[in-house]
Amino acid sequence: MTTTPTMPPQTGVDETLRAALVSRTRPPRASALSASLTFGWRALLKIKHVPEQLFDVTAFPIMMTLMFTYLFGGALAGSTGEYLQYLLPGILVMTVAMITMYTGFNLNTDISKGVFDRFRSLPIWRPAALVGALLGDVVRYTLASMMVIVLGVIMGFRPAGGVIGVLLSVALLLVFAFSLAWVWAAVGLVVRTPNSVMGVSMMILFPLTFGSNVFVDPKTMPGWLEAFVGVNPITHLVAAVRGLMSGTVPATRIGWVLVACAVLVAVFAPLTMRLYRTKR
Amino acid sequence: MGSHPDLATEASGLVKTFGKVRAVDGIDLSVRTGGVYGFLGPNGAGKTTAIRVLATLLPPDGGGARVLGHDIVREANAVRGRVSLTGQFASVDEDLTGMENLVLLGRLLGYPRTQAKKRAGELLDAFGLTDAAGRQVKTYSGGMRRRLDVAASIVVRPDLIFLDEPTTGLDPRSRNQVWDIVRALVSTGTTVLLTTQYLDEADQLADRIAVIDHGKIIAEGTSGELKASIGSGALHVRLLDPGQRGDAERLLAETLGVAVHLDSDPAALSARISDTERVAHALAQLSRSGVVVTHFALGQPSLDEVFLALTGHPAEADDDATEENAA
Numbered sequence A: 001m002t003t004t005p006t007m008p009p010q011t012g013v014d015e016t017l018r019a020a021l022v023s024r025t026r027p028p029r030a031s032a033l034s035a036s037l038t039f040g041w042r043a044l045l046k047i048k049h050v051p052e053q054l055f056d057v058t059a060f061p062i063m064m065t066l067m068f069t070y071l072f073g074g075a076l077a078g079s080t081g082e083y084l085q086y087l088l089p090g091i092l093v094m095t096v097a098m099i100t101m102y103t104g105f106n107l108n109t110d111i112s113k114g115v116f117d118r119f120r121s122l123p124i125w126r127p128a129a130l131v132g133a134l135l136g137d138v139v140r141y142t143l144a145s146m147m148v149i150v151l152g153v154i155m156g157f158r159p160a161g162g163v164i165g166v167l168l169s170v171a172l173l174l175v176f177a178f179s180l181a182w183v184w185a186a187v188g189l190v191v192r193t194p195n196s197v198m199g200v201s202m203m204i205l206f207p208l209t210f211g212s213n214v215f216v217d218p219k220t221m222p223g224w225l226e227a228f229v230g231v232n233p234i235t236h237l238v239a240a241v242r243g244l245m246s247g248t249v250p251a252t253r254i255g256w257v258l259v260a261c262a263v264l265v266a267v268f269a270p271l272t273m274r275l276y277r278t279k280r
Numbered sequence B: 001m002g003s004h005p006d007l008a009t010e011a012s013g014l015v016k017t018f019g020k021v022r023a024v025d026g027i028d029l030s031v032r033t034g035g036v037y038g039f040l041g042p043n044g045a046g047k048t049t050a051i052r053v054l055a056t057l058l059p060p061d062g063g064g065a066r067v068l069g070h071d072i073v074r075e076a077n078a079v080r081g082r083v084s085l086t087g088q089f090a091s092v093d094e095d096l097t098g099m100e101n102l103v104l105l106g107r108l109l110g111y112p113r114t115q116a117k118k119r120a121g122e123l124l125d126a127f128g129l130t131d132a133a134g135r136q137v138k139t140y141s142g143g144m145r146r147r148l149d150v151a152a153s154i155v156v157r158p159d160l161i162f163l164d165e166p167t168t169g170l171d172p173r174s175r176n177q178v179w180d181i182v183r184a185l186v187s188t189g190t191t192v193l194l195t196t197q198y199l200d201e202a203d204q205l206a207d208r209i210a211v212i213d214h215g216k217i218i219a220e221g222t223s224g225e226l227k228a229s230i231g232s233g234a235l236h237v238r239l240l241d242p243g244q245r246g247d248a249e250r251l252l253a254e255t256l257g258v259a260v261h262l263d264s265d266p267a268a269l270s271a272r273i274s275d276t277e278r279v280a281h282a283l284a285q286l287s288r289s290g291v292v293v294t295h296f297a298l299g300q301p302s303l304d305e306v307f308l309a310l311t312g313h314p315a316e317a318d319d320d321a322t323e324e325n326a327a
């Protein structure tokens, strides 16, 4: 710049302060990947500083596992041990599906504080904040999955599919959770308060997780419900996870899960980005 | 709109509406590079909205603006690369530590990890936050938060920085610290565009001031020019006996030759004056007529008085209350 501001020489301005301010060369712009990863790192820091979020949502499934296994296990499957083999994959899916709503919750919290403005005023690839948050959430899902599986193993869950089966099913679950999280991100950009994000997500997630094969075999349900459960993507996911954990490869189920993921991302990722760009 | 190389910001006919509210209602602006430019206005004047439009956070609904020569709509990313914004409400992440906040921004702005950390340490040091570096921001005091907020805006020193009410809610000491930071920024070549509700602050910091009300700029100039336009100051008088206020009002009006304002305090009056020499005469006149004055002060015009002079309505009035007065 060629102008010389007409400022008198400053007196009383702290030298460290001035030194920290003097002109420096600007670093090259962060790449889209690096910006996204940085936002992912932020999400991890949040887990570190606010671990309650993780426990809130895992406490509930843990209670369900204990209750259903010991209270109804005998009645539903003949023995508690057998029922646990059936229930645990379902609980795992349910836990992770529930945690996805924190994506919308966190996004909405950011907006209601000023941080969002700061991020949007940075010269970075715009979707980075969202992509990064979703990547960070994948770590959250992984931690929650580990907690549920460890609890299961302690209670006597023995997956026939072994470590490979468990890893594959967690991988599938993470893909699904990442896709589902876009829905809550969109919700988080539309509704006013973080609590209403929770409300809306619960209203959708409750029927989806309970109206599925998480707890019992849908064959015992009335026809109309069985029909709903049959098309519910959660049902396919639970069946796929059960299959993988018991050592089979339920290709059709996995196929349907991936189709559901593709549809969710194709619809909600562009929608979310649009909302993000035009927000306020 | 032709761009001018020496202008940090130029706007013409800028409009931003929220439903029926015209938050920014046709602003023309031209801010030179270097120095501090102040937006002065009461609550709801449209300061924040104007700044958010200029910082590319909100698209304008009419008119246009260029910031550092770049169009705020078509070249928004170029603008973002050269300006930074410290919002009215803390725009740092409360859950993270001070250090983490600054490293985060350093990384987003393109520094490699080690350099981002080094820069963060340097800024924390310069802003007197080293001791609090490892604490979550939610444990910071208002002043510390504000300093961190400003530090976060200069991880890479911008050519233009927007500070939205940087000192509102701070105690005098913290306010002085922020003022020092603003002066240091200017001395290193950054142009500062700040908003404030305090005439005193605009007076202390800003080279030029735009007075905003109801989304419009109602006066613009140096603080000297603004004050000259509304008289050199105000005389405040407090009486022992409120019953004598009527007499005092008449006597002051006669001797000073200006309108006298009756304050909400029943024993107080004030008058905007252009000629300080007549004040002594007026006070003598009061005592000669048996009006007992317990207190008098000759002050700089307050923001309220500036507003009264410029708009005919007091500054603290909010949008709805003032429509009938706005001529």
Ligand SMILES: Nc1ncnc2c1ncn2[C@@H]1O[C@H](COP(=O)(O)OP(=O)(O)OP(=O)(O)O)[C@@H](O)[C@H]1O
Pocket: A280, B018, B021, B022, B023, B041, B042, B043, B044, B045, B046, B047, B048, B049, B050, B088, B197, B319
């Ligand atoms: N997002 C929004 N939606 C609707 N109205 C808004 C929005 N933001 C601001 N307004 C309205 O626009 C007007 C100007 O608000 P703005 O925040 O720009 O004022 P301000 O000068 O910054 O006030 P303050 O000193 O209180 O910060 C107000 O009437 C406000 O209610």
Ligand SMILES: [Mg+2]
Pocket: B047, B048, B049, B088, B164, B165
């Ligand atoms: Mg404001």
